[in-house]
Amino acid sequence: MKPAFQAQLVNDPFGDPALYIEFLFQRRAILFDLGDIHALSPRKLLRLTHIFVSHTHMDHFYGFDYLLRVCLGRAMTIHLYGPAGFIDHVGHRLGGYTWNLVENYSDELVFIAYQWDGGDKMQRARFCCRKGFVKETLKPVPVIDGLLLNEPGLQVKSAVLDHKIPCLAFLLEEPLHVNVWKNKLDEMGVPKGPWLQELKQAVFEGKADDFPIVARWCDQKGRHEKHFSLAQLKAKILNMAPGLKIGYVVDILYNEANLQVLERLLAGVDWLYIEASFSQEQAASAFEKYHLTAWQAGQIARRVGAKRMIPFHFSTRYKKEPERLYQEALLSFGGQTLGATGNESAARG
Numbered sequence: 647m648k649p650a651f652q653a654q655l656v657n658d659p660f661g662d663p664a665l666y667i668e669f670l671f672q673r674r675a676i677l678f679d680l681g682d683i684h685a686l687s688p689r690k691l692l693r694l695t696h697i698f699v700s701h702t703h704m705d706h707f708y709g710f711d712y713l714l715r716v717c718l719g720r721a722m723t724i725h726l727y728g729p730a731g732f733i734d735h736v737g738h739r740l741g742g743y744t745w746n747l748v749e750n751y752s753d754e755l756v757f758i759a760y761q762w763d764g765g766d767k768m769q770r771a772r773f774c775c776r777k778g779f780v781k782e783t784l785k786p787v788p789v790i791d792g793l794l795l796n797e798p799g800l801q802v803k804s805a806v807l808d809h810k811i812p813c814l815a816f817l818l819e820e821p822l823h824v825n826v827w828k829n830k831l832d833e834m835g836v837p838k839g840p841w842l843q844e845l846k847q848a849v850f851e852g853k854a855d856d857f858p859i860v861a862r863w864c865d866q867k868g869r870h871e872k873h874f875s876l877a878q879l880k881a882k883i884l885n886m887a888p889g890l891k892i893g894y895v896v897d898i899l900y901n902e903a904n905l906q907v908l909e910r911l912l913a914g915v916d917w918l919y920i921e922a923s924f925s926q927e928q929a930a931s932a933f934e935k936y937h938l939t940a941w942q943a944g945q946i947a948r949r950v951g952a953k954r955m956i957p958f959h960f961s962t963r964y965k966k967e968p969e970r971l972y973q974e975a976l977l978s979f980g981g982q983t984l985g986a987t988g989n990e991s992a993a994r995g
């Protein structure tokens with residue numbers, strides 16, 4: 647299955663957390679956490695539509711100003727999600743600048759900030775550039791089962807965890823993965839084109855079998871179109887499978903309550919990005935700071951049944967030996983005890 651998303655950690659494991667997820671067939675991206683993002687080109691930043699911030703400790707939210715700098719003057723709406731108190735944090739960051747000349751900008755940059763406390767509603771506020779980013783409170787939106795974003799072909803779910811403050815973990819899920827069989831398309835004598843995106847959209851939206859799909863294209867002989875029903879194309883050229891699940895977990899205390907929440911959110915996740923701040927030798931420090939050790943990260947990955955684990959967000963005290971944390975996490979994930987050789991578990995990771 648060729649995934650519809652490409653995920654990339656913006657920084658090395660010692661840098662600020664930020665996971666950039668690009669949609670391969672659209673000019674669009676989302677971001678988990680907003681730490682230092684200078685490594686992302688303006689072109690990549692301008693593709694962002696939704697940003698999910700686990701919590702507003704500085705290393706997870708420091709990149710907001712750079713994002714603002716790059717996007718200012720552009721016609722963009724960026725949706726920002728975070729835990730309780732998040733709307734004020736966004737408002738305070740915007741309030742740190744003077745905005746007296748923005749009312750005449752031809753293009754409007756808009757931030758819509760959402761804050762979720764784990765309940766059945768999300769508070770919302772809008773900040774528009776031409777109004778000097780003054781907060782406009784919007785009506786709250788309902789949240790069912792932690793679902794913060796629900797689009798055809800894309801869902802983002804969340805859960806609140808304990809980091810001595812509320813901290814959000816995220817799951818990005820492609821509910822259904824739809825691939826086009828290129829060879830079968832060739833057999834039909836119809837070329838690829840934007841109509842395939844419309845076809846996928848119809849599948850994601852659960853349209854009826856007789857829903858009409860029109861393939862349109864141009865060549866030297868002129869314009870062409872062929873008419874199909876959704877059912878015909880499903881049977882002939884589409885391959886449908888369960889979609890990809892990407893999990894993102896940072897900055898949490900290793901305790902049973904947090905583990906149970908993660909188990910519910912992340913069961914069967916394909917790729918799990920998870921903090922591994924300390925080595926198990928420093929478990930007391932990790933506990934004090936409400937962070938995970940690499941060993942604990944591996945245990946969580948095992949418990950939720952992750953297919954692949956990507957440990958990151960390492961403490962800089964391990965700068966000279968990052969492999970120590972990688973190996974510890976992979977040994978734990980693979981079910982081995984510390985000190986054993988890591989080959990088998992590394993393969994699993």
Ligand SMILES: [Zn+2]
Pocket residue numbers: 701703809897
């Ligand atoms: Zn933190």
